[in-house]
Amino acid sequence: MPFVKVNGTHTLECASGLNLMTLLVRSGYELNNACGGRGVCGKCKVRIPNTSESEFSKTEKMFLTPEEQRQGIRLACMVRVRQDLEVETLSREKEYAVLAEGHLPEWATEQSKDPAKSGEYGIAADVGTTTVVCRLIHLETGKTADTAASVNDQKKFGLDVLSRISYEQDHPEFGRKELQDAIVGNLNRLIEEMCRRQELSPESIRRIAISGNCTMVHMLLGADAVPLGKAPFLPVLKGAQRCFAGEIGLEPEGAEMYCIPAVSAYIGGDIVAGAYICGLKKLPGNVLFVDIGTNGEIVLAQDGEMNSCSCAAGPALEGMNIQQGMRGETGAIEDVEIRPDGIHLKVIGGGPAEGICGSGILAGINELLRCGVLRKSGAFVHPDRLPEGDERKKYLQVNPEDGTRSVRLQENPVPVNITQKDIRQVQLAKGAIRSGIEILLENNGLDPSMLDEVMIAGQFGSHLPQEDLTGVGILPEEVRERIHYVGNTALTGAVAALLSEGVRREMEALAKEIGYTELGETPEYEYRLAEWLEFPK
Ligand code: FES
Known part of the structure; x- marks a missing residue:
């Protein structure tokens, strides 16, 4: 059986052929294995010194920069342990803000x-x-x-x-x-x-x-x-x-x-x-309740009659599938502002940025759209098309090898970019949620202007300002002034259920009353999704 020496101190015995990610996780090491080893997040980085070029898989070459490959950075889930190895783990436990407050009437x-x-x-x-x-x-x-x-x-x-x-x-x-x-x-x-x-x-x-x-x-x-x-x-x-x-x-x-x-x-x-908790059954008018995350869950109440749908937004809005994406934790860019004197960043915990979280990427996209660096289609403008001396040329980058464009948010100590691929991921996520909203409204004979209120629930949505939610088109522009944040209503709902058998019965009745639309079975969903990939400006 091969042995794996971790961080120069502990040695683990490993069944030959076992995946390195599985070995490290089972042994209690901190590893950012966001996709659980499916090879789609590119986050489970470890360092294996003296890795030869031929050992990198296609997936690793896609996610790792040439510099990272030179340093022996590997994706742990792509490594099968067949011989003794020395490994350095790179993840560390970070502060992660948890939303514990919510509306509780x-x-x-x-x-x-x-x-x-x-x-x-x-x-x-x-x-x-x-x-x-x-x-x-x-x-x-x-x-x-x-x-x-x-x-x-x-x-x-x-x-x-x-x-x-x-x-x-x-x-x-x-x-x-x-x-x-x-x-x-x-x-x-x-x-x-x-x-x-x-x-x-x-x-x-x-x-x-x-x-x-x-x-x-x-x-x-x-x-x-x-x-x-x-x-x-x-x-x-x-x-x-x-x-x-x-x-x-x-x-x-x-x-x-x-x-x-x-x-x-x-x-x-x-x-x-x-x-x-939000009293959707009792509220008059048209109310939309939205919980934004890897899945966007939407409930539309029309004078108390409720219908719902769920959209597979993917993890981009939570900072995953983004080249330098991370969760909303210490070191993540959470807000971006472009002023005449340059790009200003707000980083969780202060200090330099290590990456960008979902709210940061939405704020960044909103600003890039506003400044005309990003087109409605989601494509970056080419710096050559900008007039000489234009400030925007400073942060637009073109990769000399493949011509791909990106925007550099931070130069040092580590460069942090928003890439064209990142923009596409956000377009897919926001397109999924927006088309779900539009279909739910249409199926119930409404258009966005007829909504009286939009309630944003949950951890992720609570960090997204109204102007970013409507600016990138997750929500229609018409509802900007009607957006309210209700916080962690999953928790406050649990409090209410804990305290009363009557509430538990009402929730059971409510679960049966809320209608459900399976978007995958809705013929116009694909068409709607394609339509809402575009940004609104
Ligand atoms: S865990 Fe996602 S790529 Fe390895």
């Missing part, structure tokens, strides 16, 4: 006050694909005693749900168990952390309410998630799920557990929670 919790519950607590959890947020709630008063959050421990199996479903499918003997153990362990750790801080016995926790997308709930409960990854996308679990925490390894084992029901495979309990 008083009416949603007023049924909760129960003096008999003095000294009893509950956990409301938003189990998201990227982050997990828990609130410790006093059941008598409904008040929040503590909050704890972390990046979802399942990230080592890939950053999006499809990567994790693929992992489960590719490892039928242990994949499902590993995924379940990761999220159960994650929740137990957060619960334990809050109990310790509040000096509470875990036994005082009587109830746990979970809000999550359909895949996360399947994985948490140990149900088969593979059918969620292929047509006809049928969930194994239907309706609300109730069990005792101990049945899945959660602590304390006697706590009653409740998972908010989903509408379909891609409109999960997190969206039902949001629709409930």
Whole structure:
């Protein structure tokens, strides 16, 4: 068996032919394996000194610059270990801001006050694909005693749900168990952390309410998630799920557990929670509720009648599939402004940029469109077409080898660019969401000007200013002044469900009432998607 020496200190024994990413992840090393080893994100970089040129795969040559190849940078998921190796890991754990606040109207919790519950607590959890947020709630008063959050421990199996479903499918003997153990362990750790801080016995926790997308709930409960990854996308679990925490390894084992029901495979309990908390059923007029992420989930309410759809936006808006993309963490460019004196960047945590996150790339594109560097079609103008002395020539780059164009946002200490390929990825993502919105509106006899309000929910959307959302065309220009941010309604919905059986019943009824349009089966979807790839200006 070959041996792998990691960072000059630890030596791991490895089954011959095993994928290096799998070995490192299983051994607990931090690795940015965003696509779970499918070779499409280009993020799982490690350094293997003395790699010869012939060892690089086609995929690696596509993602790695010639300079990186010279330095021996490899994509761990592309390396099969067949002989002894020395490896240097390059990822490190970073600060990641988690959205733990959200709209929570008083009416949603007023049924909760129960003096008999003095000294009893509950956990409301938003189990998201990227982050997990828990609130410790006093059941008598409904008040929040503590909050704890972390990046979802399942990230080592890939950053999006499809990567994790693929992992489960590719490892039928242990994949499902590993995924379940990761999220159960994650929740137990957060619960334990809050109990310790509040000096509470875990036994005082009587109830746990979970809000999550359909895949996360399947994985948490140990149900088969593979059918969620292929047509006809049928969930194994239907309706609300109730069990005792101990049945899945959660602590304390006697706590009653409740998972908010989903509408379909891609409109999960997190969206039902949001629709409930935002009162979509009770609001007059035309209201659009949008949760932007790898999947864009959209609910349209017309005087309380609700229809929904889900669009596969892909991970570009979360900074993935972008050449220098990263999540919204320390070192990521989150805002871009182009002024006469040059490009100004806002970087999370201050300091120089290491890459760019989703909000940064949208802000950058909006600015490039405004300054005429980027055309409506998504193509960069050629610097030769600009007049002599034009400031824009300074940051437009043309690769002498293949003629591809890019914009340089930062020169030092590491150059950070937005490439033509990055722009295409964003166009695909925004086109998917916008065409979903347009089809949902059209199917219900509306046009954008007839919308009274647009609610933006979730972690990612909360960072996107109105002008960027409409500027790049994710949302129609007509609604710019009608956009409201409602925060983490998946979490506040879980709080409401935790506190009241009445709310749980209403959510179950709501999940049945929300209609669902499968965009893949809508004949005009492809046409609409092509139409909305263009930027609006
Ligand atoms: S390319 Fe290796 S994990 Fe994505």
